[in-house]
Amino acid sequence: MWSVVDIVRDNWLLLLIGQYPHGPLGGIAATLILSVFGILLAFPVSVALALARLSPWRVLRWPVTGLVYATRGIPLLMIILWTYFLLPVLTGHTVSGFTTMLCTLVLYEGCYLSEVVRAGIEALPKGQSEAAKSLGHGYYGRMRYIILPQALFNMLPSMLSQFISTIQDTTLGYVINVQELTFAANQVNNQLLTQPFQVFFILAITYFVVCFTLTQATHWLERRVAARRRGIPAAVPVTPAADGLPLPTGEELP
Amino acid sequence: MISFVDVNKWYGDYHALCDINAEVAKGEVVVVCGPSGSGKSTLIRTVNRLEEIKSGKLTVDGADIQGPRAARDLNRMRSRIGFVFQSFNLFPHLSVLENVTLSPMKVRGVKREDARATAMRLLTRVGLANKAGSFPAQLSGGQQQRVAIARALAMEPPAMLFDEPTSALDPEMVGEVLSVMRGLAEDGMTMMCVTHEMGFAREVADRVWFMDAGRILEVADPETFFSSPQHPRSQRFLSDLRAH
Numbered sequence: 001m002w003s004v005v006d007i008v009r010d011n012w013l014l015l016l017i018g019q020y021p022h023g024p025l026g027g028i029a030a031t032l033i034l035s036v037f038g039i040l041l042a043f044p045v046s047v048a049l050a051l052a053r054l055s056p057w058r059v060l061r062w063p064v065t066g067l068v069y070a071t072r073g074i075p076l077l078m079i080i081l082w083t084y085f086l087l088p089v090l091t092g093h094t095v096s097g098f099t100t101m102l103c104t105l106v107l108y109e110g111c112y113l114s115e116v117v118r119a120g121i122e123a124l125p126k127g128q129s130e131a132a133k134s135l136g137h138g139y140y141g142r143m144r145y146i147i148l149p150q151a152l153f154n155m156l157p158s159m160l161s162q163f164i165s166t167i168q169d170t171t172l173g174y175v176i177n178v179q180e181l182t183f184a185a186n187q188v189n190n191q192l193l194t195q196p197f198q199v200f201f202i203l204a205i206t207y208f209v210v211c212f213t214l215t216q217a218t219h220w221l222e223r224r225v226a227a228r229r230r231g232i233p234a235a236v237p238v239t240p241a242a243d244g245l246p247l248p249t250g251e252e253l254p
Numbered sequence: 255m256i257s258f259v260d261v262n263k264w265y266g267d268y269h270a271l272c273d274i275n276a277e278v279a280k281g282e283v284v285v286v287c288g289p290s291g292s293g294k295s296t297l298i299r300t301v302n303r304l305e306e307i308k309s310g311k312l313t314v315d316g317a318d319i320q321g322p323r324a325a326r327d328l329n330r331m332r333s334r335i336g337f338v339f340q341s342f343n344l345f346p347h348l349s350v351l352e353n354v355t356l357s358p359m360k361v362r363g364v365k366r367e368d369a370r371a372t373a374m375r376l377l378t379r380v381g382l383a384n385k386a387g388s389f390p391a392q393l394s395g396g397q398q399q400r401v402a403i404a405r406a407l408a409m410e411p412p413a414m415l416f417d418e419p420t421s422a423l424d425p426e427m428v429g430e431v432l433s434v435m436r437g438l439a440e441d442g443m444t445m446m447c448v449t450h451e452m453g454f455a456r457e458v459a460d461r462v463w464f465m466d467a468g469r470i471l472e473v474a475d476p477e478t479f480f481s482s483p484q485h486p487r488s489q490r491f492l493s494d495l496r497a498h
Contacts, residue, residue, distance in 0.1 A: 131343035131402075134302055135357040135409060136333025145356060150347050 004198045011188045015206070018179045024098070026179030028206065034098070034180060035167045038105030039113075042166075043159070045106060046113030047152075051143070053118055071111035077172050080104050084176045097178040101170065109166050116158045120151035157222040164214050168207065181206065255280045255413055255444045256301055261310035263296065263468075270296050272468045274310070278413070283445045285455040285476070288465035289491060294448040297465065298415050301446065302335045303328060315412055333361050336406030336414035340421050342398040344390040344405070350377065351386040354405045362409065369408070376404040380434050396427030400434055407438075414438065416447040452495060456480055464488040 008015075018026015025033070052064040071079065083104045087095045124147060132142040174182045185203040189196050256278040263271040271293050278284045286294045299305040300312060303319055312320045319331050344353050354373035358364040364372070377383045380400035382393075390398055399419055406414060416435065420428040432454050439445055439458045449455065455462055455476055462479040464472040464487070472485040483489045 125341075125343070127339055127341050127343035128345065130304055131337075131339060131345070133304065133329075134332055134335070134337035134339075135405070136329045136331075136361040137357065138329045141360050145360060146345055150345075153347065 003195055004202060007188065007192070007195065007198055008202060011184075014188060015181065015184050015202070018184050024179050026181075027184045028181050028210070030098070030178070031167060031170050031180040032210075034101060034105065034170045034173065034178070035163065037102055038109055038166050038170070039159075039163045041102070041106045042109035042113055045110035046117050047148070049110060049114035050117035050121065053114065054121060068111045068114060071108060072115075076104070076108055076169055077175065079108055080172055080176060083107075097173065097176045100176055101173040101178045105166060105169065108169070109162060112165075113159065113162055116155055116162065117151065120155040120158075121147055123154070124150055153228075154225065156225055157218050160214065160218040160221060164211050164218070167211060167214075171207075255282070255315060256446060257311075257313050258297075259311040259313075261300065261307050261312055263300065263305065263307045270468050271300070271307070274470060276463060276470055276473065278444060278446050280412075280444055281442045282460045283439045283443075283458055284447070284461050284463060285459040286446065286448045286463045286465060287450070287452070287455060287491075288471075292465040293468040294465050295417050296468075298417050298446055298448050301415055302332045302337055304337075329361070333357070333409050334411050334413075336403075336409060336411040338399070338402050338406055338414065338416045338419045340418040342390075342395070342402045342422070344398055344402055346390050348389075349386070350382065350388050350390070350393070350401050353390070353401060354408045357405070358408050372408055373404070376407050377401070379407075379437070380404045381430070394427060395423045396430045399423065399427075399431045403431075403434055403438075413444040413446070416445065416449065418448050418450070420449065420451055452480070464491065466491070 014027060016027045017029045018024065020026065020029075024030075049064055049068060052060040053068065055061050080101065084097075084100050087100055087103065128146055128150070129142055132146040137146065170178075170180050171182045173180050174186065177183070182203060185199055189199040192199065258274040258276045261271055261274040262269070274297065286297060288294050296305055300307050300320065301314060303324070307320050310320075311318060314331065314335055317327070317331050318324055319328070324331060344350075345356070348356060351370065351373055354376060355366070355369040358369045358372065359366060374383060374386065377386055380403055382397055382400055382404070385393060385397060385401070390401070393401065399422075403414075403419075419435070420431050423431065428451065432451060435445070435447070435454070436458050447454075447459075457476075459476045462472075462474055462476050463470050464474075464479065464483070464485065466487050472479065472483065472488045474484070479488070480492065483492055
């Protein structure tokens with residue numbers, strides 16, 4: 001047990017930031033930066049993909065549907081390897097592992113998130129879109145002011161869960177030498193040679209703490225969204241109060 | 255103001271609207287009534303093209319709203335026809351005031367202060383000025399429907415369509431919505447209302463259209479319609495209504 005504490009004491013900086021500033025940023029810092037940028041860039045991609053999948057034009061709908069199906073049907077590791085070997089061929093430059101991993105995450109998480117966005121849009125009552133149409137809003141206005149604000153708000157918890165999976169997905173960057181947390185742990189393991197269980201125990205605990213904290217945040221957010229929905233129902237048609245009486249507002253009805 | 259010429263609509267094999275020829279004059283209040291599934295809602299929804307028609311011509315204020323060239327101008331045309339839904343369809347993420355000001359600002363380019371002033375005037379008119387900062391879910395059904403009417407009026411439409419505006423309401427809230435509609439009618443608004451409120455039809459309508467099976471079977475002033483309906487189907491409809 002004490003060996004775990006010793007390993008942490010001796011290697012905490014490596015686990016936290018990798019070899020920085022003497023080498024590329026690594027460790028938890030790199031994992032989190034990769035995840036945060038991955039999800040931030042994947043978000044607009046996912047909205048675009050979702051809108052394309054819901055588009056009335058086949059030219060947009062079919063290829064994007066194909067892309068989303070293909071991506072969801074292929075293991076992430078496979079996509080990482082493809083990007084790793086394809087990206088340099090396509091761009092003609094050597095591309096760092098970090099950039100490769102980021103591109104892969106944006107594509108992969110973008111496709112998964114687009115299904116969440118699509119579901120969020122389709123879950124809204126049809127009357128919302130009809131009301132917006134009847135007031136003269138065009139497609140852009142309907143999406144920008146009516147549909148997306150409601151759909152995205154309802155999806156906040158799902159998006160945070162997707163962020164948590166993204167953090168776990170970054171471990172796969174290890175295979176293309178991205179210097180994130182797993183990579184750092186493996187470096188430690190290679191130095192010590194004799195204590196793999198302790199090292200990978202630390203690694204597991206670290207991921208668990210980060211993800212568990214975020215899962216708790218998701219639950220908190222879910223409750224907030226649910227409470228706000230009770231106040232402002234978004235995914236159900238608006239109905240009068242169940243007891244049929246106006247809410248106590250102190251207002252005299254005419 | 256609103257004119258239907260040989261309008262036909264099918265849902266697959268089902269003939270939803272058959273040879274509709276009718277007109278709503280400027281300033282007129284038309285109540286469309288008839289049994290469920292007779293095509294009343296379909297008819298009123300074709301007027302702002304929430305439903306497409308198969309053949310015929312439908313003009314609103316001189317504009318051919320269902321024509322092939324309307325697609326480009328559709329949003330502008332729709333903004334000139336107020337529509338009130340059975341299920342209110344307020345935007346739940348916006349406050350009452352924002353519900354009323356959003357479309358004038360974003361569709362017609364009205365300045366924020368002007369939109370707010372108009373909205374407050376309209377909310378006062380429907381008796382809900384004190385609810386401007388509330389969210390739709392905090393309001394009763396009747397209050398929500400009155401906000402929906404204010405929201406439609408904010409676009410200053412020359413004509414208003416009502417698709418069963420009181421059907422989703424508890425009985426004690428029907429009156430407050432009907433009184434707002436009565437006020438509009440008195441101010442000379444052109445109105446087309448699908449409703450089961452026969453008392454409202456009798457009092458407020460200039461003419462009643464009776465529909466069944468996708469056809470307009472009888473057009474009459476309310477006095478004649480309710481006291482001596484001509485068509486056997488409308489006689490049966492009215493006697494069924496009186497039965498309970």
